[in-house]
Amino acid sequence: MSKSGVQIKFVCDVMLGTLAKWLRILGFDTKYSKDFEDEEILKIAEEENRVVLTRDKLLANKAKKAVYINERSLDEQIKKVLNELKINVDEGKILTRCILCNVKVEKIEKEKVKGKVPSHVFENHDEFWICPNCQRIYWAGTHWQNMEEKIKEISNNMNRRI
Ligand SMILES: [Zn+2]
Numbered sequence: 001m002s003k004s005g006v007q008i009k010f011v012c013d014v015m016l017g018t019l020a021k022w023l024r025i026l027g028f029d030t031k032y033s034k035d036f037e038d039e040e041i042l043k044i045a046e047e048e049n050r051v052v053l054t055r056d057k058l059l060a061n062k063a064k065k066a067v068y069i070n071e072r073s074l075d076e077q078i079k080k081v082l083n084e085l086k087i088n089v090d091e092g093k094i095l096t097r098c099i100l101c102n103v104k105v106e107k108i109e110k111e112k113v114k115g116k117v118p119s120h121v122f123e124n125h126d127e128f129w130i131c132p133n134c135q136r137i138y139w140a141g142t143h144w145q146n147m148e149e150k151i152k153e154i155s156n157n158m159n160r161r162i
Contacts, residue, residue: 008087010053010081011031011053014035014036016053016054017032017034019069023081024098026093027093027094027095027096029097030102031044041063042063045063053069054069055068069081075150082154100134105130106130107128107129110125
């Protein structure tokens with residue numbers, strides 16, 4: 001289903017923070033800062049070969065490769081990106097990146113997160129990941145279930161299209 005090989009990377013404009021977060025959840029390398037200036041976005045896109053995602057038509061036109069996002073809902077935005085670039089979500093890559101830092105999280109032994117996560121989380125989960133940058137700890141918890149539902153929704157829509 002998913003295209004192997006080239007991994008598409010993104011840079012999002014300041015208006016698309018939620019979309020950026022969700023693209024990271026889905027495993028896409030996505031740069032975002034609420035302080036990004038247009039020129040900076042274009043420079044990053046050029047230097048790092050990233051697709052610009054923007055609500056600004058002018059910025060989209062200036063970029064070599066861009067997807068102009070005028071959709072309001074997150075679902076529609078994600079669909080637009082996937083459809084426009086003809087890419088699919090790689091299930092194996094979901095939740096492999098820190099939502100805040102965009103770096104790949106690493107597996108960490110359960111014993112090492114003791115005291116660092118709520119005790120009920122520690123009791124009920126065996127698998128944990130840590131962001132090497134911000135040290136945030138991830139586990140397949142409630143958030144993950146919500147995400148899983150959203151991901152299903154998105155991929156169902158995708159399948160229907162294909
Ligand atoms: Zn992080």
